[in-house]
Amino acid sequence: MPAYRPEEIEKKWQAHWKAHSTFRAENHSEKPKYYVLDMFPYPSGAGLHVGHPLGYIASDIVSRFKRLQGFNVLHPMGFDSFGLPAEQYAIQTGQHPALTTEKNIETYVKQLSSLGFSYDWDREIRTSDASYYKWTQWIFLKLFNSWYNLDTNRAEPLTALTAHFAERGSEGINAAGDADERQVFTAGQWQLFTEHQKLAAVHPYRLAYQQDTYVNWCGGLGTVLSNDEVKDGLSERGGFPVERRLMPQWNLRITAYADRLLLGLDTLDWPDAVKEMQRNWIGKSIGAEVTFPVQGHENAQIKVYTTRVDTIYGATFLVLAPEHELVNVLTTPGQRVAVDEYIAATKRRSERDRMADVKAVSGAFTGAYALNPVNNEPVQIWLADYVLAGYGTGAVMAVPSGDQRDWLFATHFGLPIPAISDAQKDIDQQADPTKEGRYINSGIINGLTYKEATAKVIAFLEEKGLGKGKVNFRLRDAIFGRQRYWGEPIPIYYKDGTAYGIAESDLPLVLPEIDEYKPTETGEPPLGRAQNWLYKDKYPYELSTMPGWAGSSWYYLRYMDPTNEAHFVSEEAEQYWGKVDLYMGGAEHATGHLLYSRFWYLFLKDLGLVSSNEPFQKLINQGMILGRSNFVYRLNGIWAPYTPSDKTVEAEPPVYISMALLNRINAKTASARDHAILKERLNEIAEVWNALNMPAAELAAIDKPDFLHVTALHVDVSIVDNDVLDTEAFKKWRPDYANANFILEEDGSYVCGWEVEKMSKAKFNVVNPDVLIGKYGADALRLYEMFLGPLEQYKPWNTNGISGVGSFLKKFWRLFHPEDGDFAVTDEQPTPAELKALHKAIQKAQEDIEKFSFNTSVSLFMITVNELTALKSHKRAILEPLVLLLSPFAPHLAEELWEELGHEAGSISTARYPEFREEYLVEDTVTYPIAITGKVREQMQFAAAAPGSEIDTAVLASDFLARFGEGKSAKKVIVVPGRMVNVVV
C-alpha cells in the first residue's frame, strides 16, 4: 500500500473491533481488574464538538495502556438520557422525547466510534430505559423504607424502627433528621395507632420523605424553578413572576451522611480543589444552640445558633428570618403593619436575589423582647432577610461589635454596639471579631480568655437548660422531585392521602404516554395528563419525577452487570469490579453528581449491597477546551489625524479590512507601502463611500490615515485557515456579506483577528471533530488533543497545529514503508543509538501515562521518530516495541502496522507493554560551571590556571564535590575564564 491513508485504516479497524467485540470485558478473569470510567454524556441534539472527547481520549489511552500492562479493563460508555432539552423540544413540537433521545444517541455512538474508543459497547446503558430505571426506582424504595440510626451510625430498614416502636415506643430512638418533626409516643399508644397513624409517625424518619419545603414557584410555567432559573423575581424563561412558596416536596436525607461524606474525602485520590469544594459545600461548623425566652410569652422561646457563644454578652438584639414560625405570635399590634409589609416584600424576592444585594440593609422590628439567658437583659427581636430560614435555627443572636452584618444592621437602625473584649478596636467604624484579649462588660466571663469563656458559657447554659454545644452543617437535604415529564416516575402511590411505596415486584413503574408535555391547566405536573394511571387500578401515583441526578448516581454500578434482571448488580460482579479505579470528567460536577453518588454509595453500603467505602478512587478533571473565535473588521470611519469625537457610520456596501494592516495603521507602525495599498484600494471602492460621509474627493485628500474605526464581527472559523479568511467563502456564507469589499494585505490575503471564548454556535467557533477526522484521521485528532497542553488545564482550541501530528504519523508510517513504498522492515541487529532511543521512549512513555502527562508523551514520540528517521532505522527489533508504545494513542495505525509485522489481526490488544532495559541508556555527561570563591578558592589554589586546562579531579575538596549532588563524582574539571571551573559529572 503506498502512502499513509488514515481513513481506510481507521474504517477497517473500527469494523474489526466491532465485529470481534475486541474490548469486551469479562466478569471473571485471572488478570487483575482495572475500571476506567468516563462521566457519561447527556446526548444533546448538537452532537459532539472538538472539546467533548478530550477526557474520553485520555481515559481511552489509560484503558489501552492498562490492557498492555496485563489488566482486565472495564471501560464502558452509556447515556444520561433523561433531561430537559428533549422535553422542551417535545413541548414545542409534540415529538416524544424518547424519539429525539434515540436519534441523538445514534449520532453520539457514531461520533464516539469514529474516534476509535475501546469501549465495551455490550455494556451500554441508558438511564431512560425502563430496564435501567427499574433499579433507580428500586434504590429510591430502599431509601423510602430506611431510616438513619445515629447509634449504629448507619441506615437501617424501617422494620427495625417499627419493632422498636412496638416494644418501647419512640423513646430511645436516636435518628438523623429534625426531632421537632416527630411525634412522641409510648409502645401502648403505637399498638393503638391505625395503619394511617403509624405511617404518619414513621414518615419523618424515612431517608426519602415528603415535606413542605420552600421553593421558587412559578405559577406562569406551572413548575418549581431552581435558583439559576430565576432572575430579578421573574422566571428566566417567559418572564413570569416567581415567589417563595411552601410546597410538599420529596427530599433525600443526605444530611444524615454529612459527617461520613466529609471524612471519606481524606481517603480519596482526587484533585484538592474538588475535595475542598465538597468540604465547603458540606460546611461543617462547630458552635452552640442557645435558647432565648421571650418576655411576656411564657411558652415561646427562640433558639439561635452561634459559633461564638463567648460573645453572648454583646448580643443586644435577636434577628429572625422572615419565615420564622414565631413571627406571627410575637409581633405586637403596633408593629403589625410594618412586619407584614416586610414579609410580603421578602416573599417577592428569590433566595438568589436576597444573596445578590448583600449591601442593602433591611429589616423590621417585631415590637417584642427576648431575655438574654446569661444576664436576663431584654433584647429587641427583629426580622431581617439576611437571616436564612434554612440554616441553623433560622434565628441569630446579633453581636454588633463582633459581626460585620450585625454591626451594619445595628448602625442602620440605631441599636447599641457595646464592646465585649479589651482587644476590640475601632468598633465605631466596623465590627472586630477578634478572639484575642480578655472579656469586658461580660458578667461571669469578665477577664477570661476565648477558650475559657467559651467553655464557661456553655457549661452555664447547659446547667440552666438553655443551651448546648452543637455541630451544624450547611448541607441541606436534597430536593428530589421535579414537575416534569421526561424523568423516572417516583414509585409512590397514595391511599387516603398517605404515601405508599409500590411493591418491588411491580417495578418498573413505566413512564406513561401522554398527549402533551406541558403542565396541566390546574397546575399539576405533566404526568397529571396520563389517563387511568393508577396503582392496582385504584390508587393515584405520585405525579412528580426524579431529578436529572437520580440515574447518574449509580450508573457505574450497573455497568458491572448491565443486563441482570434479578438484581441491580450481582454480588459476584460487584465484588469483582469493586470501585472505579479512574474516573474522568469535568470539574462542574464537583458538588452535584460526585456528592450524590457518594451519598448513594454509602447508603447501599449500609444495606450491605456494595463492598467498598467509596465509589471513585481516583478522579481526574479534564480541563475545558475553549473556542478560538475569528473576527473580520468592518470599516466605519477614517481619520487623519484622529479626532475621537467624530461620528462613525457603517459603510454600505460594507468594506472589511485585514487585521494585520488595520493594526499597523492604528498603532502608527504602518509602512509607506501599507499606506499606498490602503489608498489605492480606497480609491477603487470610493464610489461606495457616500454613506460613510466620506465623499471620494475628501477621501482622496487623506494622504496617511492614522486611525481606522471598525466593528469586529465573528466569522465562521470553518472558512478561516491559519487566521486567513477565504474571502469567496465569506461572500457566500451569509446573504448580507455577498457584496463585501476587502482591503487586503500586500500578498492578497485577509488576516482575521482572534479571541478565546467558550465554544458556541453563536460565536461561530465550534469545531466539529468529524471534519478533522475526515481530513487528518482519528489518530491525528486523538494525538493532537493530547498534545494541546496539560490535560487538566483550560485551553483554547487551535486547529492550526494539527498538521504537525499529521506529519508525525506519516513519518512513523515511513519508518515501516521507506519512501512511501512497500512494507520493508528488516531483521537486522539494532545499534546502540537505536536501542537508546527506544528504551528512553519505553521508560518515559510509561512515566508520562502514569502521571497523565499526555502532552509530553506525544512530544516524546515525535522526538523518538525524528531520531529513528535520522538513523534510517527500519528494524523490527526497534519498530515492533514502538508500535506497542504508540498503540494507546494512535490505535488504528498501530493495529495496521502490527498486522503488517506479521501478527494476527487484532492481537495487539492482548500484547504486553515492552520491557524497559536500563543498560541501553548510556548516560550523558553533564557539565556544571562552578564559581570559585572564598574558602574553596584558597583550597583549590588553581584558579589562576590557564583557561581550558584540565585539572586532576583528586585535587577537589570533598565538601566541594558534595555541593553538586550526593554520590556524584567529577570526571573532569576544566578551568574556564572568570574564576570558574566546569565540572563534568
Next chain:
RNA sequence: GCCCGGAUGGCGGAACCGGUAGACGCGUUGGUCUCAAACACCAAUACCGCAAGGUGUGCCGGUUCGACUCCGGCUCCGGGUACCA
C-alpha cells in the same frame, strides 16, 4: 471578602531532586524538489546589537558557587464560593 490554580519566545507549551531556559509542535524566513502548486525534505528562528557583547521565565527583595524551580513581600489573570450566624 474567602478558598484554590496560574503567569516562560510571535503562539500552544517543555525543563528530573536547584545544575547549559525555551524540548516538541505551530507560525515565520531562506533553500532543495517541481513547468507550477501541494506534499516532502534541509537550515535558521527568545530579545537588543553589524559585531564583540549584553539582557532575559509577571514585579521587588532574599538564600545559594548556581534559582523558572526554594523563602519573604506584591501585581495581574483564571476558576470556585459566600449575608452560613
